[in-house]
Amino acid sequence: MTITIQQAFNRAALDYDSTRRMLIPCFDEFYGTVVEVISGSYSTGETASHRATPLQVLDLGAGTGLCAAMVQAAFPHAEFTLLDIAEEMLQQAKLRFDRLGKPPTIRVGSYLKLALGEGYDVVISALSIHHLSDPEKQQLYQRVYEALAPGGIFINADQVLGKTPEMEEYYQQQWLKAVKASDIPELDLRAAQHRMTFDRPATLDAQLAWLDAIGFEQVDCWYKNFRFAVFGGRRGGSPN
Numbered sequence: 001m002t003i004t005i006q007q008a009f010n011r012a013a014l015d016y017d018s019t020r021r022m023l024i025p026c027f028d029e030f031y032g033t034v035v036e037v038i039s040g041s042y043s044t045g046e047t048a049s050h051r052a053t054p055l056q057v058l059d060l061g062a063g064t065g066l067c068a069a070m071v072q073a074a075f076p077h078a079e080f081t082l083l084d085i086a087e088e089m090l091q092q093a094k095l096r097f098d099r100l101g102k103p104p105t106i107r108v109g110s111y112l113k114l115a116l117g118e119g120y121d122v123v124i125s126a127l128s129i130h131h132l133s134d135p136e137k138q139q140l141y142q143r144v145y146e147a148l149a150p151g152g153i154f155i156n157a158d159q160v161l162g163k164t165p166e167m168e169e170y171y172q173q174q175w176l177k178a179v180k181a182s183d184i185p186e187l188d189l190r191a192a193q194h195r196m197t198f199d200r201p202a203t204l205d206a207q208l209a210w211l212d213a214i215g216f217e218q219v220d221c222w223y224k225n226f227r228f229a230v231f232g233g234r235r236g237g238s239p240n
Contacts, residue, residue: 006085009085013064013088013089020066021182022183022184023184023192024228025179025225029223030157034126035074038153041234056079056121057080057124058120059081060111060116061084062089063089063090063126064089064092067124069096069097069100071124073100080102080105081105081107082097082104082106084128112143120147121152121153122153123153123155124155127158128158130160130199131200141207142214148235150235153232155230156232157230158230159227162203162227171226171227179192201227207231208220212233215235216235217236218233
């Protein structure tokens with residue numbers, strides 16, 4: 001039976017986080033870079049005395065809120081909007097944030113279709129946008145640009161395609177070698193590989209070029225480990 005990507009991630013919601021470190025060999029550096037890049041733009045000690053309003057963060061494809069919660073831990077006064085197509089994943093995100101005592105705004109739906117809003121200081125996404133086709137990625141990047149406040153920053157922690165078929169095969173081999181060395185249960189590995197059938201990654205170079213063309217400034221890749229990359233850019237203007 002063929003299932004949709006929404007169904008696949010809803011089914012994985014309860015156990016999704018338990019294998020994250022196994023499936024992302026560079027887990028700490030990968031997610032840690034997101035927090036570090038934001039910290040380079042906004043002080044982690046920000047309070048109402050430092051800003052007129054709390055830092056506004058939008059997480060696209062937020063899933064269980066794993067990445068957003070790491071940012072929230074560093075920026076306790078920030079306010080989060082979590083958007084994802086998989087409602088059961090977002091239920092796990094709500095529970096995570098409830099434990100942190102900082103309820104986010106939860107929105108269920110497609111980030112290609114729902115209005116994203118505007119005025120965000122930070123837009124993040126982790127391991128989600130690679131599910132889109134290349135034209136859809138470009139469409140979303142334009143929407144992100146429009147959703148950012150002047151000076152706001154976009155950070156995408158995602159999987160990227162190797163520049164050549166040979167490089168892509170090497171990425172795959174390195175990932176599989178590392179994952180198997182983590183002693184991941186076979187059922188969990190097979191479930192992850194099934195979810196990977198929905199992957200449609202683009203090369204890093206192509207995506208940086210798209211961001212440049214849209215008008216993002218300071219476009220860069222801040223971290224890369226084989227297929228795992230953290231990249232993005234800033235909307236022009238001064239941060240709030």
